[in-house]
Amino acid sequence: MSILIVRGPHGSGHSLTADLLYNLQQQAFQAGRTLELRACGALSDFIALVCAARSDATEFVLLDPGDLTPEMRAHPEAGLCEAIDDLRAPYIDVHDDFGDGIECCAGLHKPPVATVIINGNIGSGYRIGLSLALRRLRIGLQRGERVANDSLRDQRNGCER
Template identity: 50%
Template sequence: MTIMIIQGPHAPARSISGEILVHLQQLARAAGRTLELCSCSGLREFVARVRAVQSHRTEFMLLDPGELAQQVNEHPESGLGEALDNLSTPYIEVHDDSDDTLVPRDCWHNTPAATIIIHRDLATSYRIGLRIALKQLQNKNEQNP
């Protein structure tokens, strides 16, 4: 089963490196999971990727809106809230700046299992988010063998 990272655009200096991605994939593989990255260049694509997540294939999602957070917060009509509400897959938000967090609206029903913000350290945010996801999946498997 898969853990999906859906990532919005980042400035090159704030982007996740290939080395960090390989390390995250190794952590997931050691826990019997695969990790996939979907990088999105704009808000429309980001919302479409969230809508396309299928719970039979994706067990958990790490959601990193990057530079799109401000657009999402300014344009609730973008559909991200609706896409998250229809999501049956649990997710964790990961950030490297508190200004990039998504502000849930009163109408949003599906909120993240956690929001991880490590100032100026996206790689650590991802590592913590992945470890939380893996722990929750392990607990779920132990409860439902």
């Protein structure tokens, strides 16, 4: 998988519909990536999913703790900060309510690439977050291609890096 959404529980009115998930997956597919959603209902499960993302073929993570935010604040010892810090992939925080950020992890060595908060509209937050992730992955690929092309050119010219 390329992009992973780790989603905590949400109250009614903030659901991720099948149509929205399909549209997000199509957006990723058109960019040559796959998108997978992993949802959970408890902080321990959320942390486990974040930990599992570092062993997957995950290029980017969208984190949406949903209704777990108060529990994250109350239990910083639960290990979420460490799990996020151990991610190999960059991540974006996605929230549907101002004040739901993962600020309990503000001292992380690896801050989010972005935090997307669209009050009351998690669908728009996911679309924006996914667009940012795809753009970042595309830019990284273009840079990687330039480095590879420069290395090939240098090898043909007898130069070493």
